[in-house]
Amino acid sequence: MNSEQFVKYLKQVIAFIKGLGDEFFSNFEKLPRLEMAMQILILTVVFLFVLTIIIAVGVVLLRMKNNLISKKYSRLEKSWEGQIMEALSRDEDEDFPDMEISRRDRDFFVQYLYRFASRLRGQELQIIKDLAQPYLAILAKKLKRGYPELRARNINILATLGFPEFIVPIIDALKEDAPIVKMAAARILAHKDYPHHIDLILPELSHFDEWSMNFLSSMLSEMGPSIAPRLREELLNHEASVRVRIAAAEALRQIGDLAAPDAAVTVLETGDDPELSATCLKILRDMGTPRHRPLLLDLVGSPEEIIRIHALSALGSVGLESDATIMLKGLDDPSSWVALQAARALHQIKSTQLLEELAASDHFRASIAQQILTEVNGL
Numbered sequence: 584m585n586s587e588q589f590v591k592y593l594k595q596v597i598a599f600i601k602g603l604g605d606e607f608f609s610n611f612e613k614l615p616r617l618e619m620a621m622q623i624l625i626l627t628v629v630f631l632f633v634l635t636i637i638i639a640v641g642v643v644l645l646r647m648k649n650n651l652i653s654k655k656y657s658r659l660e661k662s663w664e665g666q667i668m669e670a671l672s673r674d675e676d677e678d679f680p681d682m683e684i685s686r687r688d689r690d691f692f693v694q695y696l697y698r699f700a701s702r703l704r705g706q707e708l709q710i711i712k713d714l715a716q717p718y719l720a721i722l723a724k725k726l727k728r729g730y731p732e733l734r735a736r737n738i739n740i741l742a743t744l745g746f747p748e749f750i751v752p753i754i755d756a757l758k759e760d761a762p763i764v765k766m767a768a769a770r771i772l773a774h775k776d777y778p779h780h781i782d783l784i785l786p787e788l789s790h791f792d793e794w795s796m797n798f799l800s801s802m803l804s805e806m807g808p809s810i811a812p813r814l815r816e817e818l819l820n821h822e823a824s825v826r827v828r829i830a831a832a833e834a835l836r837q838i839g840d841l842a843a844p845d846a847a848v849t850v851l852e853t854g855d856d857p858e859l860s861a862t863c864l865k866i867l868r869d870m871g872t873p874r875h876r877p878l879l880l881d882l883v884g885s886p887e888e889i890i891r892i893h894a895l896s897a898l899g900s901v902g903l904e905s906d907a908t909i910m911l912k913g914l915d916d917p918s919s920w921v922a923l924q925a926a927r928a929l930h931q932i933k934s935t936q937l938l939e940e941l942a943a944s945d946h947f948r949a950s951i952a953q954q955i956l957t958e959v960n961g962l
Contacts, residue, residue, distance in 0.1 A: 731761035742771040789824035800833035811840040864893035899928030
């Protein structure tokens with residue numbers, strides 16, 4: 584049958600179906616109103632019944648299929664478990680024959696090895712990697728296919744069983760649009776032995792809006808102190824995303840970079856963003872020195888509540904007893920959070936007597952002073 588005959592046949596079928604439809608509706612329109620309503624109701628019930636049957640049959644067939652697959656995988660696991668345990672228990676100089684895995688079972692075999700690998704270390708882990716090695720190249724090719732969760736899982740498998748040999752596909756995955764795939768790749772690349780990966784990760788960090796800032800900063804800090812210069816550069820980059828700059832600042836604080844306070848001061852002097860300034864004040868709180876005190880004295884009067892809170896926190900770390908007047912003024916702040924931090928700062932500079940006097944007074948912040956004294960005394 585050539586194309587012209589096929590088109591002609593198709594037109595005849597369509598015309599026939601259209602004719603049946605026209606005849607059905609013409610007869611349908613001739614029915615009395617009540618009978619028409621009854622016919623519509625019957626047709627609806629029949630349609631729903633047939634649809635229910637189809638769904639039920641589909642569920643049963645799917646359940647049967649899943650049961651068969653589960654039994655198959657269970658049988659495969661039992662057959663592989665003995666061979667893998669034998670491989671793990673052999674001597675280092677003893678050769679172990681390659682396991683023969685059928686083509687259709689290779690993906691599941693790699694997943695099975697991945698579950699083993701998550702519980703092993705050292706030489707045993709290397710044995711599992713050696714068993715998976717022949718099949719990882721196929722897995723690497725699948726990083727661009729499938730739904731995002733599957734690709735993210737494959738990245739984790741590849742990182743566990745094939746890192747750093749298969750680092751290139753993981754770097755490519757960092758450019759993916761799916762956030763979960765991008766994040767999985769970033770977590771793998773943020774490795775302390777590969778500090779140069781920071782230049783790959785930072786440009787993509789602004790896409791992780793849905794991820795916790797603590798998670799992002801912890802991921803960066805795990806790369807170690809060698810990335811601190813690059814983080815300081817990003818912190819001072821006014822063109823960078825504020826979230827990226829905050830993550831860089833928090834990572835510097837977690838690393839304990841001694842040059843971070845100077846970079847934080849530069850940011851605070853420009854006052855780019857309240858959240859960013861607050862993160863920089865945390866750096867001064869943890870690593871600041873008395874030479875940062877004048878800047879903090881200025882910031883305790885900031886119109887931004889979050890800046891006043893963290894400025895008082897930092898002043899409590901580097902301030903002097905003579906700063907008690909500033910902190911007492913902070914207790915009059917409209918924000919109870921600022922007042923609470925001012926009371927803590929008073930304790931930090933050893934002005935406990937002032938706190939006791941405040942707690943015993945009828946000051947409207949007396950309860951906050953009592954709370955801090957209770958925390959200090961461990962009551």
